[in-house]
Amino acid sequence: MLHSESMWTNCSDVGVAPPVRAGVFSPSFLVGNNFMCDRGPLMYYVTDVSGSNVKMTVTFRSSVVEDASPPSCTISWDRSDLLTQPFCYVMDSREGYHLTSYWIRLIGELAGHA
Numbered sequence: 001m002l003h004s005e006s007m008w009t010n011c012s013d014v015g016v017a018p019p020v021r022a023g024v025f026s027p028s029f030l031v032g033n034n035f036m037c038d039r040g041p042l043m044y045y046v047t048d049v050s051g052s053n054v055k056m057t058v059t060f061r062s063s064v065v066e067d068a069s070p071p072s073c074t075i076s077w078d079r080s081d082l083l084t085q086p087f088c089y090v091m092d093s094r095e096g097y098h099l100t101s102y103w104i105r106l107i108g109e110l111a112g113h114a
Contacts, residue, residue, distance in 0.1 A: 003103040004031040004038040006064060011037040016107075022046055025061065038100075039063045040070075052080040058088060058104050065092050071102045 005012040013032030020026035025041035032038070040061040048055040059072040073088035087105040 002031060002042065002060060003105075004062070004064075005101045006037065006098070013037045015039075017042040020044065028061075042104075047074070052078050054079055060102060060104065062092070062100065062102070064098070064100055068092065071100075073102070073104060075104070075106060077106075 002017060003012075003014045011032065015029050015031035015038070017026045017029050020042060023043065023045055025043045028039055028041050030037075030039045040063050042058065042060050044056050044058045046054060046056045053076070055074060055076045057072060057074050059070050061070045065071060071090045071092045073090040075086045075088045077084060077086035085105055085107070087103055089101070089103050091099060091101045
């Protein structure tokens with residue numbers, strides 16, 4: 001699940017990525033109910049596994065980030081902790097003016113909740 005908040009477009013909404021495999025971008029999906037908020041594909045890589053501890057890097061090819069690298073952040077969690085919903089947070093700013101925030105949360109089997 002991805003929550004995008006664009007300060008400069010006055011948009012704050014949530015989108016759920018279609019199922020995705022490690023290292024492969026998902027099909028593009030909408031964040032919110034219209035194209036005014038954000039859209040794009042999502043990809044992740046598992047970068048470390050040690051026992052029940054997992055670390056992964058998630059990248060979202062945001063449609064509002066045109067002149068910079070796609071927003072990316074790292075999620076670390078303990079799969080044995082079924083009460084915590086793993087997430088990461090990243091902010092992107094185009095020329096220091098167009099500020100967009102992203103909260104990326106794991107839901108489903110990968111997060112150890114299924």
